[in-house]
Each structure stands twice: as structure tokens, then as C-alpha cells.
Amino acid sequence: MPNIQEILGSAAAIAKGMSVTLREMVSPAVTEGYPDEPPRLQERFRGTHILERDENGLEKCVACFLCAAACPSNCIYIEAAENTETTRISGADRYAKVYNIDYSRCIFCGYCVEACPTDAIVHGHGFETASYNTSSLIYRKEQLLRPVKT
Amino acid sequence: MANVKLTIDGKTVEAPANTLLIEAARRAGIEIPAFCYYEGLALQAACRMCLVEVEKAPKLMTACTLPVAEGMVVRTNTPQVAQARKSMLEFVLTNHPLDCPVCDKGGECELQDMVFRYGAGESRFLEVKQHVDEREWSPVVFYDRPRCILCFRCVRICAEGMGVAALGVVNRGASSEIAPNRGDHLECDECGMCIDICPVGALTSGTYRYRTRPWEMQHVGTICTHCADGCKTTLGIRNNRIHRGNNRDRSGVNGEFLCIKGRYAGDFAHHEERLLTPLVRSQDGFKPVSWAEAIKTVAGRFAEIRQRGGKFGVIGSNHTTNEENYYLQKLARTGLGTNNIDHHRTGDVLSLLRARVPLATTADLYHSKAVLIVGVDLAQQHSFLAYQIRANWRHHQARVYTVRRGPVREDKIAARIVSVEPGGELAGVETLRDDLAKEPELVILFGDAIQGEAVARLTEFGSSLGIPVKYVCLVDYSNSRGAVEMGVLPAEGGMTLPEMMAAGDLDALWVVGANPLRRHALAGKPFLVVQDLFLTETAQAADVVLPAASAYEKSGTVTNVCGEVQRLQKAFETPGTKTDLEIFGLIAREMGLDLKQLGPWTPSAVFAEIARTVPGYDLPVEVLEAGGAVQAGPSDGLPDAVWAPVQSAGDTLFTSGTLGRYSKMLNAVREAPGELYRA
Numbered sequence: 001m002p003n004i005q006e007i008l009g010s011a012a013a014i015a016k017g018m019s020v021t022l023r024e025m026v027s028p029a030v031t032e033g034y035p036d037e038p039p040r041l042q043e044r045f046r047g048t049h050i051l052e053r054d055e056n057g058l059e060k061c062v063a064c065f066l067c068a069a070a071c072p073s074n075c076i077y078i079e080a081a082e083n084t085e086t087t088r089i090s091g092a093d094r095y096a097k098v099y100n101i102d103y104s105r106c107i108f109c110g111y112c113v114e115a116c117p118t119d120a121i122v123h124g125h126g127f128e129t130a131s132y133n134t135s136s137l138i139y140r141k142e143q144l145l146r147p148v149k150t
Numbered sequence: 151m152a153n154v155k156l157t158i159d160g161k162t163v164e165a166p167a168n169t170l171l172i173e174a175a176r177r178a179g180i181e182i183p184a185f186c187y188y189e190g191l192a193l194q195a196a197c198r199m200c201l202v203e204v205e206k207a208p209k210l211m212t213a214c215t216l217p218v219a220e221g222m223v224v225r226t227n228t229p230q231v232a233q234a235r236k237s238m239l240e241f242v243l244t245n246h247p248l249d250c251p252v253c254d255k256g257g258e259c260e261l262q263d264m265v266f267r268y269g270a271g272e273s274r275f276l277e278v279k280q281h282v283d284e285r286e287w288s289p290v291v292f293y294d295r296p297r298c299i300l301c302f303r304c305v306r307i308c309a310e311g312m313g314v315a316a317l318g319v320v321n322r323g324a325s326s327e328i329a330p331n332r333g334d335h336l337e338c339d340e341c342g343m344c345i346d347i348c349p350v351g352a353l354t355s356g357t358y359r360y361r362t363r364p365w366e367m368q369h370v371g372t373i374c375t376h377c378a379d380g381c382k383t384t385l386g387i388r389n390n391r392i393h394r395g396n397n398r399d400r401s402g403v404n405g406e407f408l409c410i411k412g413r414y415a416g417d418f419a420h421h422e423e424r425l426l427t428p429l430v431r432s433q434d435g436f437k438p439v440s441w442a443e444a445i446k447t448v449a450g451r452f453a454e455i456r457q458r459g460g461k462f463g464v465i466g467s468n469h470t471t472n473e474e475n476y477y478l479q480k481l482a483r484t485g486l487g488t489n490n491i492d493h494h495r496t497g498d499v500l501s502l503l504r505a506r507v508p509l510a511t512t513a514d515l516y517h518s519k520a521v522l523i524v525g526v527d528l529a530q531q532h533s534f535l536a537y538q539i540r541a542n543w544r545h546h547q548a549r550v551y552t553v554r555r556g557p558v559r560e561d562k563i564a565a566r567i568v569s570v571e572p573g574g575e576l577a578g579v580e581t582l583r584d585d586l587a588k589e590p591e592l593v594i595l596f597g598d599a600i601q602g603e604a605v606a607r608l609t610e611f612g613s614s615l616g617i618p619v620k621y622v623c624l625v626d627y628s629n630s631r632g633a634v635e636m637g638v639l640p641a642e643g644g645m646t647l648p649e650m651m652a653a654g655d656l657d658a659l660w661v662v663g664a665n666p667l668r669r670h671a672l673a674g675k676p677f678l679v680v681q682d683l684f685l686t687e688t689a690q691a692a693d694v695v696l697p698a699a700s701a702y703e704k705s706g707t708v709t710n711v712c713g714e715v716q717r718l719q720k721a722f723e724t725p726g727t728k729t730d731l732e733i734f735g736l737i738a739r740e741m742g743l744d745l746k747q748l749g750p751w752t753p754s755a756v757f758a759e760i761a762r763t764v765p766g767y768d769l770p771v772e773v774l775e776a777g778g779a780v781q782a783g784p785s786d787g788l789p790d791a792v793w794a795p796v797q798s799a800g801d802t803l804f805t806s807g808t809l810g811r812y813s814k815m816l817n818a819v820r821e822a823p824g825e826l827y828r829a
Contacts, residue, residue, distance in 0.1 A: 065366055079389075080361055094252050
């Protein structure tokens, strides 16, 4: 036959446990509503890249290929071209005529961002890149560029 | 000269007296950094990077101008020297823009390397750097003044190496800059030596600038396909495209030398008029067909003509490899049963081989005590050979003799010049007899002015001098010499090229990489098969046109003007084309010929057969595979071959037969097309 002390001890344990449960019940939830609501990402989250523009709206990328050289998975492909007097794409002598990132290879390590001498490439917060078609995972410059502010 | 002993960084070093300290240290494995010092060029002592401590000298000395002396004690690793280097680099960087990410030299820049190794981490200068816009001096050469560190390498290579002196220095001190010879533009050889020798990105080329970066390309060392000098050019390939050619590793017979053709005229391979699909003539012009159909058409007609005992003619190429030439002549002789095989002969190699005299190598031109140039504008037609002779004159005070029809660049360095009328070359040479007989040795170079009987008389003249004489028979195009030695020549009553064109009764004419219709009219209406890169005059008249790969798109060997055999390396592919060797093989197979007897159509297998059967070609494969050059041994002089008159194509620095017509860079420069004997 259980003695009174055991009964009280069990009741106290239940009360302690329930107190945690009840406290968590009324405190705000840590889980996120994604996909019903947008995810809350850390500022330094490394998502799909963005090619930045300078204050004049010109592309910051000067096609130096350092991101491609730094990339451990070899997913960046660039073709350079020269700015002319009539068409100016970037602030420097040359610009990236083609800039592709193959997201079927990218490992989001951030080396490209670190290598960039003009801060042209940064990590955005995009991550919903899944696709049934791998060829659509090669993002072109037009998809990567920061939209021009209007 | 006697050796002296000195101490560098505590290491005892022995070097010949008069060696420069920088060279002695380099040979002992101690690096002394320098920008302006350049092996083989005049001393400048402009950059002050090579300052070293020499015991008993009151201040730091420039190692690039200091000859070694007995008992000299040198230190290159003291804090004072390190400080001097750091300060010199700081000065160099006062106005040098840090635009390495866009600079073409980024990644292979000597200044970048030096700053990483010896420079300060940051600059103390706060002043704004002066910007000057880049200038276009020619379609080839662009000058970016702020990047220039005034080492004057470009000025010296142009004046001393090329003998052109198109670049100079204007203004003084901090406002000094390099200036072109025509005020705002350049008129020169457009060789690009200045661009490649520039340690920074001050001089950039119109072909390569802002296109890609050095580490993005594959670097393929192959042999230039333009003239016969056989320069090695290292092609920068990205995306099946040539982005540049240079030879900074100084491998190959030419060292770092290349002319405009080797550096920038590879663009013909990407010309939009390049043939990419076989064409067969139908009632209403050419019809593009598949390779299988084209080969079937050709092989069917060939087999049918062969069966009824028809007459074939085969015209080989000056551009195809030795393997292709060999296979073609074998296929013609055994498969088609004809001896009517020839190529456009540009120099009388045949007579020279028959004279059985010693033949010079390109290195002999640099080392021989005396050189005689007969009847050719060497600087225009054989710029590498001219460069060798010029270097020989500068470094070894070689005595140069010219016998020519008009002024040539070699006149400037000539001990004696003999002006002759066309045809008077041999008589001109005779007037030099007394001078030449006094020389310890001699190399004689001759062009198409000396041919046939005259070659025999020239070699007799050489032998009568009583000194060792070596010869070079100048030919045009990358493998004319190989075409002769591989037997792309008629034998035993076979017809020569002009005879084939004039015959009128040929049933089939097979033209490989040649354009005979430019010089000759074709009599008769043979079944005309043409293998070429472009729709040339001959191809336009053809019944079947087969698109061939260029020399940059295939493997094999070529023989240069001095008989040096070198290996081609396949650099890229142009989809739709096939190598000539593969086309021969496919036609032979489709014709049902004895393939066992013809042998496999791979370059290495054919070369193995050449080594066995062609006299003088039993060459060490390892040396060739490693990118070296070997002079083919004494040939048997092709006793069966039919002699025919030769004619040089007369190409200048800016023309290169058919290929030159399709090179945009060659045609873009102001100097094009250039002329001979203009000096």
C-alpha cells in the first residue's frame, strides 16, 4: 500500500511537469508557419545569389571571374565583354555579358561572395529552387540581377 | 673567359667573368626581382627592384648592371634590401591603378606577384591616382598609361628584337610615357611582342582584351599554321575558341618570338564563312549533304573511274600534316593507281636535298658567325628567321650579307649589301666570294630566286669557299617542306601541278587544302573534289566540297623551313569538320581499298610508318611528344620525284594565302597587305 509521501511526491511531479506544459502553451510559438506564411530567415542566410547594382543602377559586376575561380563546385560561368561609348552596362571597363549560376551544383558556401572585389554578388534569401527540370536550375544573369529601382 | 668566385647570401658561386650579378644569382638559385632587366635586351636599370647589398659599396647596387667580380660579397636577404624593394614597389604603385579585377594581366602579372612577395600590405599614399583614358594605337595594340611602370621593355624589344623601333619614350620623370611612332597610332609589324613582354597590363591586345582571364583558358602548345618557320604558339582556348596565342614559356624553336600571324591570326578558324557541312553540286548549285552521303558520292565516283582505268590527278597541301601528306600520296599511288600527285611548290627544296649538303637549323641562324641571305625579304616573309639573325648580330656580332632586289630590313645590320636585278642573284653572290671565304662558317638562305640548276651552282659556290656552309631553302606555308619529303610529288612520269591543270583529259581531280584555280586555269571537266576550310575559288568549281579541320584542330607533325619536325596538338574542335586524315581514311574504306596495306588513319600509326619508310624521319618520338623539335636527318633526295619550277607565294607579314584572307585581324591592321622590299 502506497504511503502518503509517495502520493504527494507524484502529485508534485505532475504539477511541475504541467507547469512547463502550461507555460509553453501560453508563450509565443517558435515554429514557423512556412509554407502558409513566409519563413523568417537570418540576415546572413546564404540563399540564391543576387547581382547588385551601384548607385547609378549600373551593374557592379566587372566580370573578373574571381567568383568562378573561387567556386569549389565550378558552377559559375561568365563571358566578359567591353563597355562601349554607346552601351555602358557596368561601372568599369568591362561587364559580364553572360553570367550563369548552375544551382544543381551550387553548394551555397559563399566563397564567391567572399572573393568578389566589387561586392557585386551577394547571397539573397531565395531557396525555393526545387525543380523537375535540372536545366531550369541554371540561372541566367537576368534572373540574378537586382531589379532596377523605379 | 675565366671564372670568378663570389659569395651571394653566404653561398659560394662561380660564374664566368662579366656575367651580370642578377644572372649569376639566378643560376645559383637565388632570385633577385626585377622588372626592367630582360635577358637578351640592352640594360636599362630603370625599375630599381634589383637593388642588393654589396660589401664595400657605399650604397645599394643594381644587380642587373653589375658584373660579378672576384671575391665579391653580396647579400640579397638583409632588412635593408627588403625595405628597398618595399619602397620601390610603393613608388611603382603610387599611380598604378588597382584595377586587377578588370585588367587583362590579372593572374599573370609580374607586378602582382612582386607585390605579393615583396610589397607592403597597404599604401601610405592618400592622393587620388591620375586617370588617363586608354588609347587604341592600332587594332592590335592598346595602351593604358596609368598601368605603365616605365620598364621600357616594349621599347627595347621593338627596337632591338624586331628592328622596327616603333615605340619610344616621351616626356621626363613622372610624366614619362610610351609613345607610338606615328603620333597617335602605330605603324609597325603589329607583332605584339611589346604586349607579351609588358610585365603589367599597360599594353593589351585587341584580340584578347576584356574577353576572359588566364586561368579560365586551356593553354595548348601547338605549331603556328601560317608561314614555314614553325613557331610554337600556345593557344588560349575557351569554349572551342582561340582567345589568344603567345609563347611566354619560351618553349619551341622560337622562344618567345611570334609575329602577328602566330599571335592574332588564328581567328580564321572562327570565321563565319567557314565550311561546316559537306556540299555536293546539283543542278541548282551546291546542296548541303551529310558526311556519309558526301563520302559515298566521292568514293563511288573514284571507284568507278578507277575500274574503267580513268585518269586521276591529286593536288596536296602545304598546310596539312606530314601524316596526312604521307597517307594521301600512299592512297593516290596504291589506291587510285596514279603518279599524278603534286602540291604548290614555293621553294626548290628538292634540288637542295639532292645536293646533299648540310642543312641549317633555326638555332644555327642564331649561332653561325656569318649569314648570307639571297633573294628574299626575310623580315617580311620569314620574320622568325630574320629575328634569329638579328639576335645573332646583336649578341654575337654575326656578319650578315644580303643579295636582294630592293631594300630589306636586314640591310641595316648587313656587313655588305649587293643589289641585283631579278635573275642576277647568283652573280651577286659571286661578288661576295672574297668576303665570304674569310668567314669561319656560313649559313646561306635562299628563296625562289635560286632554283633548279642555280641551286647546284650555289652549293658548288658554297663548297668552293673552303669553310663549313649550311643551307636553308626558304619555302612558304607551314608544311611545304613536309609535303616534299613525304612525297607529295609526281614520280615516274607523273604530272606536275601545272600539267594537271592544263591536261584537259583528267577524269577526277582531288584537291586537298590548296587553291590552284587562283593561279592556274583548269582545262577539261574532271570530277573535282575539294577538301578545304573555306569556299575558295577552287572549291566553288568543285563537284564535292568536304569541310576540313584546320591545323589547330588536329594532331600530327609538321616540318618547318629548316627541316625541324614538331608536333601539332589539337586545341579545339569545329563541329561539322573532319581532319583531312580522317577524310582520306573514310574515302579509302568506302572505296573498298585494302585497308591493311594502307594502315590505320591515326596520326601516331601513320607517323610510325613514316619513321620506318621515309629516310631521315626515324626521329625520337619522346622528344616530339614532349613538344621538342628535331631536325629530320639527311634525306635521300627523292630520286624518283619530278622536278618543276617553283614560285613563292610572296606573302608579307600581313598576308597568308587563303587563311590570311579569312583572318579579320590581319586585314584590320593599317599596314595590310604590306609589300616586299620596302624596308
